[in-house]
Amino acid sequence: MQQIVTMKDVSLSFGKERVLQNIDMSVQEGEIFGLLGPSGAGKTTLVKIIAGILEANKGDVFVQNKQVPSLQLLRSIGYMAQSDALYHELSAKENLEFFATLYGMRKKKRKKAIKHVAEVVNLTNHLDKEVRHFSGGMKRRLSLAAAIMHTPKMLILDEPTVGIDPLLRQSIWEEFYKLKEQGVTIIVTTHVMDEAEKCDRLALLRNGSVIACDTPEEIKVAKKVSTIEEAFLAYGGEA
């Protein structure tokens, strides 16, 4: 398998605060890669660097063999931020049209894509509703639809299921598996242990450092424990 993301000795500080330190990590093409860590561990900062939104102070980041940040990469990456970047006064459809325009999609393609992604996230019957009348879960689903509508090769999802009920969370994960089957690489941040178990590989992040990186099974086996939570503690992380 080929590497789609390679990070070499990446560090980032905000002022005096060192938020990421000496990260060496790679993501393989076609896998679901999880970043697990407590609040403030640096997950959002790390995915923003991969997405080209933030630039590291030190080290190199390559996505699809191109050095990040690169304008060329923007169209092959789908990014779903932690807080929904939606226009509340617009309808769901108008929001999707706005994102399609940003991605440079033409009218005919745009129409087809909106229909498709609305079906995927089960919002077809709510497309004409203004987003301010949406529930939290509906907004997350709409954000996900916006992130996948230009069929990116790689999807970066920052806590995509936060505040979402277990049933809907399950259906969103089924969608992730479907995208994976289509060859999409997915990078997902979470602090939910059972979600971490669903990933092909995981990086455990603590205080800006990767303390372990492997399959969930290997991470547990290495510490002779039965849950990721126990493994996290055994590696010296805080739960």
Ligand SMILES: Nc1ncnc2c1ncn2[C@@H]1O[C@H](COP(=O)(O)OP(=O)(O)OP(=O)(O)O)[C@@H](O)[C@H]1O
């Ligand atoms: N723009 C910024 N300026 C200054 N400090 C920042 C900035 N962005 C993040 N930080 C700091 O970097 C650290 C890591 O933040 P980050 O958002 O990456 O963590 P996280 O693991 O995603 O947390 P959470 O799970 O709560 O979202 C925190 O201490 C945070 O205060």
